[in-house]
Amino acid sequence: MRKTSTIVDGAVMAGVYIILMLISLNVPLFGILTYFLLPIPLILFAYKHGWKPGLLVWAVTLVLSFVIGGTAGFIYAFPSGLLGIVMGDLYKRKTSAFGVLLGGSLVGIFNFLMLLIFAKLLLNLDVVKDAQTQLNRTIGQVGKFYKEMGQDLPQLEQMRQQVEMIPYLLPTAIIIGAVVTTLITQWIAARILKRMKFEYRPFPPFRGWSLPKSFLWYYILALVLSFMNAEKGSGIYILTINLYIILSLVLVVQGLTVIFSFARNKGWPKAVPVFITLLVIFTSSYMPILMEVVKFLGIIDLGFELKKRINTRQ
Numbered sequence: 001m002r003k004t005s006t007i008v009d010g011a012v013m014a015g016v017y018i019i020l021m022l023i024s025l026n027v028p029l030f031g032i033l034t035y036f037l038l039p040i041p042l043i044l045f046a047y048k049h050g051w052k053p054g055l056l057v058w059a060v061t062l063v064l065s066f067v068i069g070g071t072a073g074f075i076y077a078f079p080s081g082l083l084g085i086v087m088g089d090l091y092k093r094k095t096s097a098f099g100v101l102l103g104g105s106l107v108g109i110f111n112f113l114m115l116l117i118f119a120k121l122l123l124n125l126d127v128v129k130d131a132q133t134q135l136n137r138t139i140g141q142v143g144k145f146y147k148e149m150g151q152d153l154p155q156l157e158q159m160r161q162q163v164e165m166i167p168y169l170l171p172t173a174i175i176i177g178a179v180v181t182t183l184i185t186q187w188i189a190a191r192i193l194k195r196m197k198f199e200y201r202p203f204p205p206f207r208g209w210s211l212p213k214s215f216l217w218y219y220i221l222a223l224v225l226s227f228m229n230a231e232k233g234s235g236i237y238i239l240t241i242n243l244y245i246i247l248s249l250v251l252v253v254q255g256l257t258v259i260f261s262f263a264r265n266k267g268w269p270k271a272v273p274v275f276i277t278l279l280v281i282f283t284s285s286y287m288p289i290l291m292e293v294v295k296f297l298g299i300i301d302l303g304f305e306l307k308k309r310i311n312t313r314q
Helices: 002-026 028-037 039-049 051-092 097-121 127-148 155-164 170-195 214-226 235-266 271-282 289-304 306-312
Strands: none
Touching: 002 028, 002 039, 002 051, 028 039, 028 170, 039 051, 039 170, 051 097, 051 170, 097 127, 097 170, 127 155, 170 235, 214 235, 214 289, 235 271, 235 289, 235 306, 271 289, 289 306
8 A cells, every 4th residue: 555655656746747847948937946846746755755765756757857858858857856855855854954955955066066077078068168258258248339339347357357267166156056956945845845734844043043163263264275375276276265255155144143133132123134134135246345244243143152142131
């Protein structure tokens, strides 16, 4: 009876997966949304039946996706299926929300790396180099347009320098992409699991998030390394800039938890800290001082337990 139930559930989830796959391949406007939805059927199946039967369903979806969508279908199916199985198994084990996020992010990093290798070896595409070429071409066209209009755009040189940095910042882009992708899928999965009355461990309130204090020492190490003026393109240079950027973003998140905690303590409407967060994000490129202030709050919180002090002052 149990085996029959597993087969039926597997067939249903595979069917749902293929429908989402077809939408992803044929309806561009919904492609982004369905990309985050694709792991959900396998998350639910692995949660209910375990990762071993999940692998079989994944294999079926891989074959069907390749038959239906060719290479594009396989490229969609491989990473989403693997992510779904891992996250589903972690949910089944009652892993903490942060544990699920970590596991999913590691899978996401692996998926991004496999995609780059696949593109290079089988399709002869250098994704990073092609992106640089396209961006430089676009910048050149913009510069030509402004020149014909009799205007000068001094930001173009800065944009070219940023494009030049793309290969060096690839690790940061991969890590951030993996974390964000997992977080969005996890947010969707949590709501479906809750509606289906499946047990899982949700995230604590954002204001209660707190990093290990060791992150502060890692940041200090990255800061010290940044003053060494390593040769551009060297291993220590790439390590330093990626470590500094990632840890800076992590500390910004920690700083935002302080703002949410302070807003809660003062009885402010929830919209206030949300607005501040959006302001920090959308002004980071041309007004980075706000992000630096929030990062400073994160550093103070890790070093001196700022949130704890705020919450004890009633």
